[in-house]
Amino acid sequence: MSWLVTGGAGYIGAHVVRAMAAGGERVVVYDDLSTGSAERVPAAVPLVVGSVLDGSLLERTIRDHAVTGVVHIAAKKQVGESVERPLHYYRENVTGLQTLLEAMTVGGVDSLVFSSSAAVYGMLDVDLVTEDSPCVPMSPYGETKLVGEWLIKAAVRAHGLRAASLRYFNVAGAAAPELADTGVFNLVPMVFERLExxxxxxxxxxxxxxxxxxxxxxxxxxxxxxxxxxxxALRLRDAPEGTSLTLNIGRGEGSSVREMVDRILKVTGNEHLTPEVADRRPGDPARVVAAADRIHEELGWTARHGLDDMIESAWQGWRHRHPEA
Ligand SMILES: NC(=O)c1ccc[n+]([C@@H]2O[C@H](COP(=O)([O-])OP(=O)(O)OC[C@H]3O[C@@H](n4cnc5c(N)ncnc54)[C@H](O)[C@@H]3O)[C@@H](O)[C@H]2O)c1
Structure with a gap:
């Protein structure tokens, strides 16, 4: 198959592109470079610079590259910004997806893997969050991901699409320092920033x-x-028309913020520091841990990397961009 990977120049997209290419798939990246960078795209992979809001460029790209499946990773992802700019988030994440689905319909492309998020669940009081847990997102960002899943399910029913919505939990680490996350929105880079x-x-x-x-x-x-x-992607290739999967991607193991901070201090050689305790932030649920059984049953997939691996590789990436750290 030939896969169009939107957002392939971003943090997660760059890793997905490498993994798919290493698995022998043909890949073309489609990215507006609003938060991504062209250097993240391997030289052998074509890059089309454009927005998912541009339906005619999407249609042309699908035709020119004989695209048969799409991995839709492109999105705006900052929870706080989505509260301040909800219309922007709905336009980029929901109208962008709708435009992409229209271009896929025109081009006869019927397989879609979608980047969803644990943000669709909101504040749940459960030990493990299953895919059937109620979805009550707490931010416009989380809402756009849930609406995206609904839109895809409607297209599956109406147009016989094959689709998988993957709900990522807390992503960290990097395959190489130059591929590390450049944003400071998650716990690991936030601690690095304080240390610096x-x-x-x-x-x-x-x-x-x-x-x-x-x-x-x-x-x-x-x-x-x-x-x-x-x-x-492999599963969709062999799946019957109308297949619709919604899967958590997590390890199914909870780690506390204190445990993570202690590990980060150890990995970075800062064990002498004592973390400061500040007030709670509004809207932080006490516990959000994935039930990871369904993805194992459906795809035979299990996570292989542990916490130290995530922290060490993220730290290498931070030092790559901040050599003085
Ligand atoms: N990073 C996380 O912890 C996390 C967790 C859950 C879900 N996600 C989802 O994973 C996806 C990727 O996240 P990331 O961390 O790699 O973010 P990122 O900002 O590094 O990557 C997003 C990519 O999409 C591109 N993009 C944005 N808007 C676009 C548009 N309109 N048209 C074309 N390209 C566009 C950006 O230039 C960038 O390359 C997003 O959909 C995000 O919501 C991320």
């Missing part, structure tokens, strides 16, 4: 109903995210 400023890392709230009082999350290495996309 010679400050102690901050923990937001230690009075949650969890074993050590700090929030618990499910961290997953970006290379595991990438291998899950390869497994999903």
């Amino acid at each position: 400023a010679s400050g102690a890392p901050r923990i937001f709230g230690d009075d949650y109903a969890t074993p050590d009082g700090t929030c618990v999350r499910d961290y997953i290495h970006v290379q595991d995210i990438a291998s899950a996309h390869v497994a999903a």
Whole structure:
């Protein structure tokens, strides 16, 4: 098959592109470079610079590259920004997906892997979040991902698409320093940023109903995210028309913020620092950990990388961009 990977010049997309190409798939990247960079795209992979809001360029790209499947990773992903700019997020993430689905219909492309997020679930009081847990997103960002899943399901029913929506939990790590995440929106880079400023890392709230009082999350290495996309793409290739999968991508293991911060201090040689405890941030659920059974049953996929691997590789990436750190 020949796969169009939207957002392939971004953090997760660059890992997915490499994993798919290594698996022998033909890949073309489609990215507007708004947060991605052309250097992340391997030289052997064609890059088309354009927005998923540009239907005619999408149609032309699908035709010119004989595209038979799409991995739709491109999106805006900052929760806080989505609260301030909801219309922008709906346009980029929902209208962008709708435009892409229209171009796929015109081009006769019937396989789609979609980047969804654990943000669709919101604040749940459960030990493990299953794909059947209620979805009550707490931000416009999470809403756009849930609406995206609905849109895809409607297209599956109406047009016989084959689709997989992959709900990523907390992504960290990198396959190589130059592929690391450049944003500072997640715990790991936020701690690195504090260390670089010679400050102690901050923990937001230690009075949650969890074993050590700090929030618990499910961290997953970006290379595991990438291998899950390869497994999903292979599964769709052989699936009957109308196949629709919704799958968590997590390790099914919770790690507390305090545990993560302690590990980061150890890996970076900063064990002498004591984390500061600050007030809770509004909207942080106490515990969000994936039930990871369904993806194993459906795709035979399991995560392979552990926490130290995520932290060490993310730290190499940080030092690559901040040599003074
Ligand atoms: N990073 C995470 O922790 C995480 C967690 C859950 C879900 N996700 C989802 O994974 C996907 C990738 O996230 P990421 O961390 O790699 O972010 P990123 O910002 O590094 O990558 C997004 C890519 O999409 C491109 N893009 C954005 N808008 C576009 C548009 N309109 N047209 C074409 N290209 C466009 C950007 O230039 C960039 O290359 C997103 O859909 C995000 O919502 C990420």
